[in-house]
Amino acid sequence: MNLISSNSVEIKELNLHQILIRGDHTPALSQLVKSQFKISLPKNNLEIEEDKNVICSKSSFDQWNIIFLQDTKIKIDTVIDKINENEKLLATNYSEGQIYLEVTGDNKIAVLNKITHFDFREQKFPSLTSAQTLIGRVDCSIYNLKNKMLITCNKSFGDHLKNQLIDAIKF
Amino acid sequence: MTAQNNKDVTHIAFHQSINFTFDGVKYRGFKGDTIASALIRNNVRVVGRSFKYHRPRGIYTCGIEEPNALVQILSEHNEPNTRATIKQIYEGLEVESQNCWPSLENDLGSINSLLSPLFSAGFYNKTFMRPRGFWKKVYEPLIRKAAGLGKPPKPFRTTSTQLHHHVDVVIVGGGLSGLLAAKSLAKTELKILIIEQDGFLGGILKNSNKISTIENKDNKLWIKELEKKLEGLENIKILKNTLATTYNYINHLIAIEDRTTGTLPLDGNVDQILHKIRADHIILANGHIERLVSFRNNDLPGIMLAGSFEKFIQRYGVIPETNPVIFSNNSSCLSLIKKLIDLNCKPQAYVDSRSGDKIEPELLKIIHKKNIPLFTNAHIEGCDGKKQVQEISVRDAEGIITKLKSKMLCVSGGFNPDVHLFTQSKGVLSWDDEYLTFKPDKSFQNTIVLGSNAGIFQYSKIVNDINTKLSFLDHEPLLEIDLTLNDTDKYSIEKLWETKHEKESRWSKSFIDLQNDVTTKDLRQGIQEGFDRIEHLKRFTTNSMGTDQGKISSINALGIVSEILDKKVSEVGTTIYRPPYAPLSFASIAGRGTYDFYDPERKTSIHEWHKKNGAIFEDVGQWKRPWYFKSHPEENLYEAVQREAVHVRKYAGVLDGSTLGKIEIKGSDALEFMNLMYTNNFSKMKPMSARYALMLGEDGMVMDDGIISKINDKHFIATTTTGGAAKVLSHMEEFAQTEWPHLNVFLNSITEQFCTFNISGPNTRLIMEKVFKDIKFDNENFPFMTFGNFTYLKSTVRILRASFTGELGYEIYVRPSIALKLWEDLFRFGKDEGLIAYGTETMHLLRAEKGYIIVGQDTDGSVTPHDMDLEWMIGKNKKDFIGKRSLTRTDTIRSDRKQLVGIKPIDPNDIIEEGQHIILTSSIKPPVKMLGHVTSSYVSPNLGHSFGMAVIKDGKKLIGSKAYVSSSSKGAFEIEIIKPIFIDEENKRLVS
């Protein structure tokens, strides 16, 4: 639903599905992800692969996030059980413990610069990269997708983050 | 001989007059005036009283370095210590002078100046000591009342915001050098931020008459065109009314922007922005500051620094005095004299300490042409007058004193590069023997210093200096610029820190720190008493410790000290320049991060249900947890807990345990990892079973506890205490990544992926069977400490049979999306079985009745498993786990350590209080030997009396004996020491 839209910044809150996978970057993992989600693993750290409304980011050398930007017919929990059969992989359904904010508009960086120290400059945070950092003293993940930012954080910090974003837009 | 307007300036709107009040009197100024320039327009000379002697003080400068003109802004929440030379006026502004009572004119405090011989530096340390006790009752209260400058402000809620910047280059100072540097970097596509403390760019181009044309254009035009060009470029941003205050390590700059210059800040609007700037290169071009000369009564209102006098004319369009006397030891006053003459005013006299042959020909030419009385090789001996300058004594080369009738003396003691920010950047200074000042020498960070800030006081060197210093940024080299000067190309100066008084007297004073009333005699006395190190002298005399931080006098103090000690000034050194450059408002530092944004308020998924059903919350870390539930509006904590505690043991109760930490551990070496992290041995645990586990620090002390559910040898789920969640996860990650990277194990926090409902009580099984129709909860199918994965409303649910209350109980782990539905279903089915919701206080009571400890309350980081009766949790034949080795050290292996016991009062009406101590006697006359303290205590409706748990020395041996517990109300009362378990010692209910 639309959280706020003013001073050329729009923030929408979405309900997305997300799978967090921990495991080393092995051919077995990339083959498994390819077969289950039709997307390949990014090569380097912090890169994002995007393919038909599914994104896969490499958050560090052994941590992967798969986010479905639109409803998917895939049975998340059954896929997770399948992945977990491999003792060297840990997959978790992260969908319900997170909030997902889509931030768009020309002023989005100017507003974010009010509540986070993170460097959004193109050369430091090019499109199709992800980062984990602090926004308004809250641990967040940021996904730089073409002309929008996807920001996620733990649900119990959700109100705190949203209220600070709205406040930053208003003042 | 009074103030006169200079209408030909662009920064003052002479057509817009503004009314404001100063000490209740109405005055008129113009749009763009500061309080100082407006008061000068109205010939107001006395603006405040000095800190210690309460001597009258006038406006001494025209900028941030002002020591005297500090005022209180009544119309802005009584903001104290505001610089009148910076704060612009607006319609309805109410200003009050500071540190004087009953009024500025006749201030009782000025009695101090009569007693001044006694109040010399450091007198506090040698006096007010006798008789004993008088310091607290008499002297200190008097001193405190007299101290401080402004009155306390009114309560104010900050509306300022913060803004982070990431740029390639920051240029501090939009003056001549700053603008030239920006011009040369314009085409490099570097992202550049220019910071200017005034509302207009230009620096000395707009603040002085020194340069009249630049590149054959009038200053104002040149600035306007360059600004338009820079504003047009996408990679350059200009911040005006913004003062850089702090230069931190690694090129991190803090600057404060005033958004309401010249207007009344309306509550609720953004009044200030704190800019936090990261830059690869920081260019300091923030110029220089003029310094004073010490002479007799150099604090009389009507004495002003020459550069500031010129700035009032040039920048603010007011001539403070048409015929001032000018005194200087350097070449800088030529531009001021020319400006006065242009405005057909004339200095009443020009006094120069240098001998005639050293004085610039151009200066002499204009003086003779306009037959301005000239004194060379001469000093100002002193000034006299009642609350302002009326007579100026000039001592010529032969020592003859001439007395001039005048109300204004302009003084220039020379220029100091403004090195405050450079020293904050951890660069070091060196003394310049030609310009007699400290200037930046070796920088430590990517710091570039330009212009007079770098100690370059020669116009013809500026462009070459910029080209050499910016070449590595492949900037566009500047061509030589031609300037028409009302100044000599090169600035020259002769040493002069203070002049000799004609006759010594106890009451005559020549000042070094005007705000803190520090005289040159204080410096001499300090050195005489052994405080010959400059850091000692500063603290002994409080020199340069006022709100101006000695900007116009600290170098003079070094000069005088170096002469007294007969040392080079560079040997005397300077004290440390402590940030900020100028006082920084608390409100801007706090920004939006207060009240509801101070710290997150973490809520569980069913928080709203709790609120609707009478929950009273307590803060547990950042979480809000239901403390207890009011069954009716008047029910208090005690009554609610007594009701809930009985109810759970008789029927059933459910607690929202979602705040407890939950960590998923998986990998081929998960079992080995868990055996190393916890004391327990998980090897022989059957899959789908659970165990209460203990975690120690490497020091062997209890750090956290929780239930470990083993899915299989490669996959575990661990719960932690609410407060310990973050710490336990970090603890595990640290050891997995740094100590045992060879182990294949992965960790994941799933605290927020599941809500946890802990239901317990005799009727629990009935309720669970109604809610989960297809699950069998009897002992065979669902033994104690086992768990299973089930589905509820097409979502996976994990149910674990465990209980913290000692009753039959289950922990339900459910996904947030259906959590509320399940919670409501528990009540829909459980109502007839008497199900209630209960809070943390009842949980504490019930678990204590069962003898279960709470880590963080019954443990305080100094107790081992053995102390807490938990040796059974230590895996028997385990080779190693974190903390194991510490358990066998001499002090931890002692048998008489503090151990966990239960206590109950002999007289059932006595109430045991948490935190009180177990003692052996009934008297509490100190010192009393303490065996240990009460870690938990409650009044138990199930036992019918107060009871507690305590950790006491040699506790196990004392079980069965009597002792005393101290009490906040009745000294101490007798108790019995028993085993720390009060209900269902055989644990029958858990397995019923």
Add this chain to the structure above:
Amino acid sequence: MSSHKNWEKMWRSPEPKASYDAIIIGGGGHGLGTAYYLAKEHGLTNIAVIEKGWLGGGNTGRNTTIIRSNYLWDESANLYEHSLKLWEGLTHDLNYNVMFSQRGVMNLAHTEHDIKEIKRRVSANTLNGIDSKWISKEEIQKLVPIMNTDNLRYPVLGASFQPRAGTARHDTVAWGYAMRADEMGVDIIQNCEAYKILTENGKVIGLETSKGIIKSKKIGVVASGHTSVLAESAGIRLPLQSKPLQALVSEPIKPVIDTVVMSNAVHAYVSQSDKGELVIGAGTDGYNSFTQRGGFDVVEDTIRAMVELYPVFGKMKMLRQWGGIVDISPDASPIISKCDIQGLYFNCGWGTGGFKATPGSANVFAHTVAKDEPHSINAAFSLDRFVSGKLVDEHGAAAVAH
């Protein structure tokens, strides 16, 4: 009250002699105090205090001047109470006004966990004869009218209050001890850096300094943040970590707050000096550093708490900010102890709480150096407690919320 012309020098600035009976490294309050008590109570006057910078220039000149003795464990309570009693007589002992101002110190409770922990401390203090009591929110408001106790993220639920506690003027403590020690013949040598502690088969024989070698059989190291560095020069490892601890003062205003208020939950404590400046302290930065400065974020977090707790501070301005180098031990308790090398003694590990202990620490350390045996008060603060495990864990008591 003669005019001040004929006051003589506070202390001589002698060159070091070839040898002394004892050398104290560190010219702060603790070091100068040790020399004073060595001379006054143990008759050892042939001693030197070696200071690499200027007297009182280290942590003595950088702390928030708070003095209290409401510590939890008996060993700490005895030590800090011993110090508080010495503070009460110090101005007269030194005949120099250290401006010890007993305005009371308040420790605020913001959560139920805080209440439990503070009430336990108050009970232990009462039984140890320390004047500490629990006060309600109403009593807090009477003592500090400007405090906003309710409209807060973590409301104030009550506090402990020790009336005999307060503040003192930090510089005058160092100068007072220096003056009186110098009078008794102690050589105070500034700008003299200690390089290496010289030993011969397990015994101290002297000290290599920037002013040459000085012989002595006894050396007391009282150099706070730099103590580990000097210990290393004698092959002794100490369990200390030197971290920045920041503080700041506001511009001076008329009196608004008369007691000292400490708030551990939000890492902020404040008092108002006799000159009218608010003196505010923060928590430590989390990394080792000898640069006497810390991160701006630590100051920001403290100020965020301050402007909420005291709305009148909203319109105040920060005048100066700085840092000290505090030596933190694993159990947040000091180390006043002998070591394996004969004649080498350490007085360190004071972390964030050294100023309040100045006279007490100096007094018992002088005893330890003079007698080559710890005084009963500092026996528990030995170096080998970390081997036996018998720690005096002062920050352990503030354990994790349940």
Add this chain to the structure above:
Amino acid sequence: MLIIECPYCGPREQCEFTNGGEAHVSRPSNPEEVTDKEWSEYVFFRSNPKGIYFERWVHSHGCRKWFNAVRDTSTDKILRSYEIKNDKPSPADLEDSNLTTPSGEPDVGSGNFTVKKL
């Protein structure tokens, strides 16, 4: 506030990190065989040098990975950061901290004095 180079995320502000104390201090492989003194060395004693210091950081508000760094504690200048699995850099190929005396000051960069030493 420092800028720290996380080996996996690149340079980030210090507020995203938590310091982990001295690096390259390995836990005794068989704790049962060490003496109380040796065990206390591991649990409580860490180096506290003025100058070159090998320390641990964790990107606690980022990728949550631990890594090592070499920093000069007399100026706070970070010489390099490197992954846990790399071995300890040898002092030879590290910039010297030019501290001439144990508790002295570097020529520039500590910020504890303002005038250049002659």
